[in-house]
Amino acid sequence: MAIEHEPQAPAGTGRESTGHEGIGREPGAERISDAEYAVMESLWQRAPQTAAEVCDNVCATRGWTMPTVKTLLARLVTKGVLATEPDGRRFLYTPLVARNAYVGTESRRLVDRLFGGRAAPLFAHLAENEALSDEDIAEIEHLLRELRK
Amino acid sequence: MAIEHEPQAPAGTGRESTGHEGIGREPGAERISDAEYAVMESLWQRAPQTAAEVCDNVCATRGWTMPTVKTLLARLVTKGVLATEPDGRRFLYTPLVARNAYVGTESRRLVDRLFGGRAAPLFAHLAENEALSDEDIAEIEHLLRELRK
DNA sequence: CAATTCAGATTACATCTGTAGTCAGTGAGG
DNA sequence: CCTCACTGACTACAGATGTAATCTGAATTG
Numbered sequence A, B: 001m002a003i004e005h006e007p008q009a010p011a012g013t014g015r016e017s018t019g020h021e022g023i024g025r026e027p028g029a030e031r032i033s034d035a036e037y038a039v040m041e042s043l044w045q046r047a048p049q050t051a052a053e054v055c056d057n058v059c060a061t062r063g064w065t066m067p068t069v070k071t072l073l074a075r076l077v078t079k080g081v082l083a084t085e086p087d088g089r090r091f092l093y094t095p096l097v098a099r100n101a102y103v104g105t106e107s108r109r110l111v112d113r114l115f116g117g118r119a120a121p122l123f124a125h126l127a128e129n130e131a132l133s134d135e136d137i138a139e140i141e142h143l144l145r146e147l148r149k
Numbered sequence C: 001c002a003a004t005t006c007a008g009a010t011t012a013c014a015t016c017t018g019t020a021g022t023c024a025g026t027g028a029g030g
Numbered sequence D: 001c002c003t004c005a006c007t008g009a010c011t012a013c014a015g016a017t018g019t020a021a022t023c024t025g026a027a028t029t030g
Helices: A034-045 A051-062 A066-078 A099-115 A119-128 A134-148 B034-045 B051-062 B066-078 B099-115 B119-128 B134-148
Strands: A082-087 A090-095 B082-087 B090-095
Touching: A034 A051, A034 A066, A034 A090, A034 A099, A051 A066, A051 A090, A066 A082, A066 A090, A099 A119, A099 B099, A099 B119, A119 B099, A119 B119, A119 B134, A134 B119, A134 B134, B034 B051, B034 B066, B034 B090, B034 B099, B051 B066, B051 B090, B066 B082, B066 B090, B099 B119
Parallel strands: none
Antiparallel strands: A082 A090, B082 B090
């Protein structure tokens, strides 16, 4: 099929491009994979960025090449967690889900899966494994005092 | 090739059956997937169990059939997180990694990935999202007092 | 002892992930 | 104006995962 030359949402809008779906399609519903997460990190740090900029930020550390970043960006757009905005001939990518929200769901997932939805056992685990620094403890105590109020 | 009739470690003992492994092969090194985790849960609850018993425990809730459970069990054995012990003509499966250990690594992974290895921000998130029950808070306070000592 | 049944082994297959290569259009430079 | 570089789009492909069917041998049962 003919490809429009105007920049448009990259990659496979294939099976669900109709956009009419009422249920289960809110942005961020899709899981973000490990590799994708690295890309998101970069964009959460600063947005919007071009693909090249994202690569500058992550390719070195992860040992990736541009094509890899491109693919990941495309997938993230497909998943609905990144928005694209044409800027001349390239795209600017912007997160559609706040890091905060993502982190929230992920933490929740873990707590639900592993600790029956209770945060205390998680905390206990971290404590047992000495995953808590003194600083952590201090901060948590502070937060607790806040909550108490 | 002829298959020995005596029950033996199911599936792909292929590349690492020698047992002499020195490096990088400690049990539990492999990641446990979501579906596999359900199987492990059952076995952590009670062990050893036969495949049929595990299915009794999870097939209903997850909408699985026996073959699925078999596959998952086989994969878990391959991954080195389940041990098998012949019992008549079937196998008894037993976890090789304690739930505790698994839960520990997973929590750690999350904290590392999402919160830069610090537990306090995780805690803050849970607090913000009201993921903390009063009970949780009480328990955590108790744990904190323990730690203080 | 033969037929049935049940367990594990093998195979299947679509999707997702990690990681990349290639193609084609568009704007920039000569 | 033509060529080249850069960018996004498409294709690739192996391994993991979710989910299951089929095959085969062995144990149970009549």
